[in-house]
Amino acid sequence: MSTGNSQLAEDGTQRGAANGTPLLSLRGISKSFGPVRALTRVDLDIPAGQVTALAGDNGAGKSVTIKTISGLWEPDGGELLWEGKPVRLHSPKDAEALGVTTIYQDLALCDNLDIVANMFLGHEPLRRGLLDEGSMELAARHTLEELSVKTIRSIRQPVASLSGGQRQSVAVAKALLHQSKLVIMDEPTAALGVAQTRMVLELIKSLSSRGVAVMVISHNLNDVFTVADRIAILHLGRMVAQGPISSFDTQVVVEYMTTGRSSRPVGDGNVPASVTGEEK
């Protein structure tokens, strides 16, 4: 897969070897739809084992960004670095082969199938030509326990009978089961109650503590500040600020989201070249 679809840069090995290389870096990514510039030279780092929040108002380019990372759309310019090496994602399959899982708001679960069947959909192990239900059930149970999901009574119940938070758990467990390295979650807490939201935020932390890079798209800044290690803010297709969550507060984030600048700029060198104009 990788030999056919990804292109190694000549100096790729050197850069990749450096410690602390983010799992995925976007460098100068641009994407236009006809005359509309959806993304303009966006730089973004997504390190492993951390939760990166992607914030921005409606139309800021969040969706385009995650669709670029999950291989749905190819960028017009710029490059994607996976573990420091340039990759090209022509289709969602390429992204999946790298270990990128995107959990959309609709969660893509089949209501009539049970939790185990949903977690293994498309990847069922076989035993003598038939579905190996036993090993699927064991692996599913193990994964849910690993994520400390305790609210699900039976993993053989149909997904239709689950609450919103439990459905999120199944989607996340599915990603962990397939050993994803990067899990992108689109508005994971939208439409959830207080207890359910807390449960999903715990789930996200638990996922990142297993070394998985998590990117969360959320409008809810409370959730962002609860769960994220880093934040990146888009405004009208440009990356206006990114850095550790500790150097931001709610007011600064809101200013960046609404106006693209802040009265108290977070200028710790994390603001990418596309904003400051300097070339690396």
Next chain:
Amino acid sequence: MDETSSGTETATEVEQSPAEVEAEEEREAIDAMAVGAPAELLVDSLGEYLRAWGQRIRSGDSGALPIVVGLVVIVIFFQVERSQFLSSLNIVNLLVQAAVFVLLGAAEIYALVLSEIDLSVGYVAAVAGFVIAELIAPPVNLPWWLGILGGFGVAAAIGLLQGSLITRLHVPSFVVTLAGLLFFEGIMIELANIDKTAVGGVIGISSSSPVYKLVNSNMSPALGWILLVVVIGLFALVSITRAARRRAQGLSAPPLSITLVTIGVAAIGGILLVFVCNRNRGLLITLKGVPWVIPFVGVVLLLWSVLLGRTKLGRYIYAIGANPEAARRAGINVAWIRTFGFMFCSLTAGMAGLVYESRLGSMATDIDGGSLVLYAVAAAVIGGASLFGGRGKPIHALLGGILIAAVFNGLGLMGISAAGQDIATAIVLLVAAAVDALVRRRGSAIV
């Protein structure tokens, strides 16, 4: 995994009203509970198992219960009205009558689970019937098994064609198979026209041909018993080893007593069936033994149950029926799986065509494929398949097909006309669908 605490949980929940269960759901989001197997798999004793089963029915997952109850009511009614209803002769007759409905219903299950519909199954059955009849009759005179293979092959090819039109050109299945209904009626008449031996659109089937004997010939009583012992033995072996393997893997499995009860019930059912068939039901001559069509339908249903329940193809058919987008994102080739679904639908319809012509001893253009497809859908829906996709099993077609045949048969015994039979079938269909909807709406309080 704490089995005892989960068991207690099950016991306490039995007492809850739906509103309380909803509150329980909220608490669940906070309380820690064990991740485990279904409630009835966590229990250790027979009594607890039955309680868990009762709870599941009350929660809306009624399974086959309403249809079984309905069947019992209908059987009691007809037996009271006409004492010959439960005679050996009539029971065997009823089962043979049901075979065509069951197979057509099983065909329709594939389309319904995919959240599609196939209106062409009646005339696809007719075309397959004509192909088989013409291949084994003069002047072609092929061996019977080649004729059957030919008919099934044509049926499967029709399914592939219709499936491809639906999935590649994105024409709705309703339209494609409605066109198929008309088209294959025409093809059937053409097939009869081409064959000069088909006088008046009727092709006879030689009574010495296995195609004729499928319905009209019985296995010897001894063979019936031997086959029953083998089938029950295999069923017991599979049930017990599966439960043992699950326990060895550290998974929960139903207690041995449950497995034994299930095997016992199956054995009693099988013994009753073979006993009834093996009694002399002839009026003038001796007539006894299990008609070959019964194991034929049984094997088809078993194969389709394995295909739908235990293979990737079947799993994907259910997934696509519920959420095609999720299936696509999981890397499933949705177009091909759908096409295969329609292929198996038409193939099963071809099998129904074989049983149809075997029962009549001939194939004629007066076959009413338009009504047959409606009975096919009715059998599937009465049995418990959903018209909205994602739910349905071959066993549902068995129950629904037998129920429709029982209504026809019983009203026939009472001397009620075809008009009355249609009206009664319509009412049964509506009652079955309404009971199902009611039971499931109670369940939706929890879902």
